[in-house]
Amino acid sequence: MTTLFLTIFTIFPTLILHLASANGHVNPCRSYCGNISIDYPFSLRYGCGHPGFRDLLFCINDVLMFHISSGSYRVLEIDYAYQSLTLHEPHLSTCDTIVLGGKGNGFSVEPWQSPYFNPTADNVFMLIGCSAQSPLFQGFPEKHLPCRNVSGMGCEEYYGCPAWSLVGHRQVGSKFGSGPPECCAVAFEAIKAINLSKLECEGYSSAYSLAPLRVDGPSGWSYGIRVRYSVQGNEEFCRACGATGGTCGYGTDGVRQMCMCGNFNSTSNCDSVSSATSSRTWSRVSTLAGCLMGILGWIAANPKP
Numbered sequence: 001m002t003t004l005f006l007t008i009f010t011i012f013p014t015l016i017l018h019l020a021s022a023n024g025h026v027n028p029c030r031s032y033c034g035n036i037s038i039d040y041p042f043s044l045r046y047g048c049g050h051p052g053f054r055d056l057l058f059c060i061n062d063v064l065m066f067h068i069s070s071g072s073y074r075v076l077e078i079d080y081a082y083q084s085l086t087l088h089e090p091h092l093s094t095c096d097t098i099v100l101g102g103k104g105n106g107f108s109v110e111p112w113q114s115p116y117f118n119p120t121a122d123n124v125f126m127l128i129g130c131s132a133q134s135p136l137f138q139g140f141p142e143k144h145l146p147c148r149n150v151s152g153m154g155c156e157e158y159y160g161c162p163a164w165s166l167v168g169h170r171q172v173g174s175k176f177g178s179g180p181p182e183c184c185a186v187a188f189e190a191i192k193a194i195n196l197s198k199l200e201c202e203g204y205s206s207a208y209s210l211a212p213l214r215v216d217g218p219s220g221w222s223y224g225i226r227v228r229y230s231v232q233g234n235e236e237f238c239r240a241c242g243a244t245g246g247t248c249g250y251g252t253d254g255v256r257q258m259c260m261c262g263n264f265n266s267t268s269n270c271d272s273v274s275s276a277t278s279s280r281t282w283s284r285v286s287t288l289a290g291c292l293m294g295i296l297g298w299i300a301a302n303p304k305p
């Protein structure tokens, strides 16, 4: 008798929890691409994640691609703890190769996307072979250059890379009279868009440092574009949705956030019962609870000899 009670009392809450979770906690938005997990605010499905990140990631043959107006990039990593992504593309110059011909993507996004993601402040863009007429060199009094070291990384050190021994470069000072420098390092914030054709540059490199800064020079830098993302203080909606067992998404307008609660969608969270389907779910759970209570009562009232 005691064991029967124990069994029922252990199974019963588990069963209820299981039923409730089957209707609320299954996340239809979480997925994988290769070995990269895709989670909020990102998604591979339209309607999942945050609307600021819609139509951004695509999984092609287990390769995660990040698509913006300046082009497509391979995603090497998504760091959810530091809210950043690492991107790479074949036309991005590194310490081993310099790619000229103006084919590089650079980095620029649609105005509506810029509040949501931008290259990090410690990511350096090194623009290579820009013309003297480049907008990069205009508007600086006495021909001072806008070129800077960013997070301890800049062209002076980059020139030390093996790739430069093949290309060769002229030494120039902090002003240009004889011609523009072969390479000019800038932070994204300084120019807001890395567009090689607009800046009249032949190529570019991008590197970032992962703190603490490694001291082994340009061959030790990480080449790629480090992008920081943010959902713009709009986390409250998603937190409330998740806390009530829902999954964050957005409506077909691609703007309005929505909470997916299994068999209904809510404009707030899953506790705001606004749908017939949800009350049916809960009544099913309570009917079952009632049945089991009845059985328990019957067992208690009819002890076996």
Ligand SMILES: *[C@@H]1O[C@H](CO)[C@@H](O)[C@H](O)[C@H]1NC(C)=O
Residues within 6 Å of the ligand: 035, 036
């Ligand atoms: C994913 O796989 C690649 C190689 O296929 C590896 O370099 C990388 O470290 C892996 N990333 C994670 C997060 O496991």
Ligand SMILES: *[C@@H]1O[C@H](CO)[C@@H](O)[C@H](O)[C@H]1NC(C)=O
Residues within 6 Å of the ligand: 069, 070, 071, 108, 195, 196, 197, 198
């Ligand atoms: C880059 O600049 C060129 C020339 O100004 C322009 O036609 C092109 O649309 C720009 N590309 C992006 C992605 O903004």
Ligand SMILES: *[C@@H]1O[C@H](CO)[C@@H](O)[C@H](O)[C@H]1NC(C)=O
Residues within 6 Å of the ligand: 147, 148, 149, 152, 154, 156, 157
């Ligand atoms: C960048 O740092 C290097 C090495 O520390 C230094 O030689 C160079 O003058 C700096 N460049 C600029 C533009 O500040």
Ligand SMILES: *[C@@H]1O[C@H](CO)[C@@H](O)[C@H](O)[C@H]1NC(C)=O
Residues within 6 Å of the ligand: 046, 047, 048, 249, 250, 251, 252, 260, 262, 263, 264, 265
């Ligand atoms: C809820 O919204 C998602 C995403 O827009 C959609 O795929 C799903 O069909 C909707 N579910 C219901 C029950 O309307």
